[in-house]
Amino acid sequence: MAEKRALVLGCGGVAGGAWSIAMLEEVEKHLDWPMQSADIFIGTSVGAVLATLLAQGVSVNALVRCQAGQGLQRLWNHDKDTGGALPPLPTLRLQHLNLLRLGLKGEVNALTAAMGLLPTGRAGMSGFTRLIDSVVPAGNWSDHPCTWLMAVDVATGKRVALGRDIINMPMNKAVCASYAVPGWCPPVRWQGKTYLDGGIASPISADFLLGQGVAEAVVIAPMASSRLDSPRHPFSKIERSVRRYMASIVEREVAALRAEGVKVLLLEPGPTDLATFGFNLMNPRSRKQVLRTAFSTRGKTMADAMRLFY
Secondary structure, eight states: OOOEEEEEEOOOHHHHHHHHHHHHHHHHHHHOSOGGGOSEEEEETHHHHHHHHHHTTOOHHHHHHHHTTOGGGGTOOTTTTTOOSSOOOOOSOOTTHHHHHHHHTTSSOHHHHHHTTSOOOOOOOHHHHHHHHTTSOTTOOOSSTTEEEEEEETTTOOEEEETTTBOSSOHHHHHHHHTOOTTTSOOEEETTEEEEEGGGTOSSOGGGGTTSOEEEEEEEOTTOOSSOOOOOSHHHHHHHHHHHHHHHHHHHHHHHHHHTTOEEEEEOOOHHHHHHHOSOTTOGGGHHHHHHHHHHHHHHHHHHHHHHHO
8 A cells, every 4th residue: 555645834924835836846856745635634724735735736936926916926926915014903802812721631732722812813815715715615625535734723722624523614714724823813613613724733733643554744834943943033043932932842843753653854043034023024025035035945954854854
């Protein structure tokens, strides 16, 4: 029986999406297998968008061309459809305080609990819906049987794999749920439950591959870095602290996979990439510079990752 391969695409906003696409092209070149042929896709937030497109047969080359304003650009405008550098003024309602309560009881991690203090986002999601509907008919799920998009159930604080644990949610809603960044994008209600961005609990959720018979996993984690830069801006310092915490989650999940015998190729941005990321990964104005930098650093990023892969 053929060995299973998995592709895990993590959260990271607009900048993380651009960086991830550059890494996808590099991985495809080095491993000599098309990314859209993975047996299991796990996508979180912007990773959910990319996982859906790849699972539906969109090539990595098409994603790269889209970043350059070609091909999919007719469906997705990188400079407009993700919104501005700042979110629309959120509502004053704190709809997610249950996450804080769960955190005080020790039932969710500190990051998830902190998200309960953020107001309800109001960013428009029509661009995401239009893009996903262009590859998956509205109301349907992916043709790929194992496309799992990660979200957090606000009532329990637990991660759920939409497409595996919840199997009747339309793909367009699932992508919006996985991308529902607290304070920025609206939560998604479905059949009496409310869902938020899966990245508030784990940047990658690679541990959902445990027990799935996976032999190899490619993990692209734009929100985790084992090598940090030393920014001066106070907001960047805060972002690096969050990133350090997220990196510890990634480290645990990858270690668990390797302990099970899974070969894991883990790609994370390094100091040069982080300098272009800045502190606001949702800012579309940084996307082009992030992409250019990723193209220049990805050879070293891949070389470092490959040393642990083989």
